[in-house]
Amino acid sequence: MTITFITGANKGLGFETARRLKDLGHTVILGARDAQRGQDAAARLGVRFVQIDVSDDTSVSSAAADITAHESHLDVLINNAGITGSHAPADQLVGSEAVEIFNTNVAGIVRTTHAFLPLLQRAEHPVVINVSSGLGSFALTHDPSRIEGQISVPLYTASKAAVTMLTTQYAKALPRVRFNAVDPGYTATDLNGHSGPQTVTEGTDAIITLATEDADAGTGRFIDRFGPVAW
Template sequence: MTITFITGANKGLGRETARRLVELGHTVLIGARDRARGEEAAAALGARYVPIDVTDDASVSAAAANVREHEGRIDVLINNAGVHGPVGGDPQDLTGADALAVFQVNVIGVIRTTSAFLPLLRRSDDPVVVNVSSGMGSLALTHDPDRPESRVLAPLYTASKAALTMLTTQYAKGLEGLRVNAADPGYTATDLNGHSGFQTVTEGTDAIVALATEGRGAGTGRLVSREGELAWS
């Protein structure tokens, strides 16, 4: 039985990923900061709720201890929790506090969670980490006028996803025995963008689910969309 832990799994991409993986036979652990929403999602999907706030060391450590006590290991860690931060406006109005709030979740939260859960991943025969990144962090896509990524001004979100993509490559190089990849969901209708995306939430989870269910020996250090592997740019 594959045991999968998903952060930010009470709604949006995280919840849909959880639903699909439960259907595929995974034991899914719903990681969420909001207890009421996390418990509701877990009950509805046939999963187990684990409280976690990826911005808080003590909360992340407690979540890892919870899983160690109940399941003893995880096979797949999906770092899905994310925030958008300021959109539009004048970039000169951005503050350090704005940047810290976005990077605390989108980058530092991934580091904090991955480090805490590595001992549990090391107990798996085939450990996998999936970081939910974005084409919004791609230099090529955000400069292509034919792509929706080029028409959004979100300095902190885009910078954080570029950082997360690079972090993925470094983990892939440095964490021997683990597959570490990044997923680009594409422009999906979620709370993060006011449901303006043209993809359904199911379409947006295609790459995440594919990376979470690949067989042993699949590649590492990749950025994958629902259309296939993307070049690092």
């Protein structure tokens, strides 16, 4: 049985990922920052809940200790938790806003990966999936025909570019663990006021692919539901 932990999974892409992987036979552990919302979401799916705030070292360590005590190993870690951060115009952005978004979107992945590596290393074919974005792609954000090329959100896009690079570097440094990044695409979620044209099911297609593919599928990749993403 594949044991999978998903951060930020009480709603949106994380919740749909949890639902789909449970239906595919994974033992899903649903992670969320808000305990009540996380417990409610887990109850709806019939999965176990573990509280985790990826911006807090103690919370992340406690979550890893909980899963160590109950499951003893982890096959798949999905780093889904993230925030959009400040929507202020570029000329009004300040350093504290950058620290806030990078603390969750980038340092949060480092914290969680570090804490859960011992559990992953006990698995036969460990997998880490980092939820990035096409908004972190140089290629897509320079293409005026795409939505990514029509939006200016400096801090969020910079954080997602960092997520993708972080993924490739982990893949090189830790070859026994399969690290890949995913662009869900412009999906209707709370993060964008449900303005995206994709459903959450379509938005999780690439995550499901990475969580269920063969062990020799490759590491250090950046994909969306249609295939490799240029970046």
